[in-house]
Amino acid sequence: MTQTTGKLLGWILGTALAIGFVVVMGQLAIGPAAQSMVPAPATSAGLTEVLFYVLAGVTIAGAAGVALSHNILYSAIGLLMALLGAGSLYVFLSADFLAVAQLLIYIGGVLVLVLFAVMLTNRITEITVSNTSLGLWGGLMLFVAVAPVLLAVALVTPWATITPAAAAHTTETIGDALLSRWLLPFEVASLVLLASLVGAVAIARKEIKAD
């Protein structure tokens, strides 16, 4: 009984925190931004719009596949679709370098690592419930509490549309920024990579020696 009460209290607290976060963020970030924006003029559905909605649909369908699939390997394939969709959405924002980086790092690298991690686990096929600690009622409460707020934000904000600019090459700008203004974070990134490599070896070393 006390455990149930504690769980319920935890969910109520979590819901309150989530709502508070959304409201505060709305007032701090979205409100001022919404005031300075010009409402978007109604545009006709051209090829670009259709393509955008197709790619957004692929992204959302992939993300849903990750969350809802009972087979963890299918989840990984869903992640591939979601990352691919997000990468192609970068193209719509004229962020060519980011799109290529997404393709090279996330799809070519991180997804392979995720697949390896899946195949390293012992009982892949026996997984039935993705997360048992997440109660249905708690999740429903959180959804009912947060969804109206998010929906209101999405509907109230006068989203501005920017006509697609000419496809500029962003690589030079990024290179200039990385090696002059953001030099320290750039070099720290190499340390993060080094730490991940050393960490992986330290964790896996015992097993490697045992092989």
Add this chain to the structure above:
Amino acid sequence: MPLTPLQTYFPIGLVLLVGSGLALVLLLLANVLGPRRPNAAKMSPFECGSVPVGSARDRFGVKFYVVALLFIVFDIEAVFLFPWAVLSTELGWAGYVEMLIFVATLVVGLAYVWKKGVLDWAE
């Protein structure tokens, strides 16, 4: 006249469309036109011609994980090399040294991994 992103990426989209379309059409054609006379040998998984041993859903050696991580680290390094490479003449020696520090840090990691024997594949 400058091109919009949609126009610039049209060839890539075309390749994607043709590539996935060809694969789908070939699968569909094989499915529709191919005769189906299954027997036990035909339905068994293909393992380079030898008799299959065990399930495909086997545990992988943890070695592969470290190699995959090694790949990602140098993958990210390669992506970081691009913005420097297109500007290498403008950035000059300062940019060269900065990039050298970045690469040297990762070489330390490679040396560590090498020394720990992760790259020795022989059992």
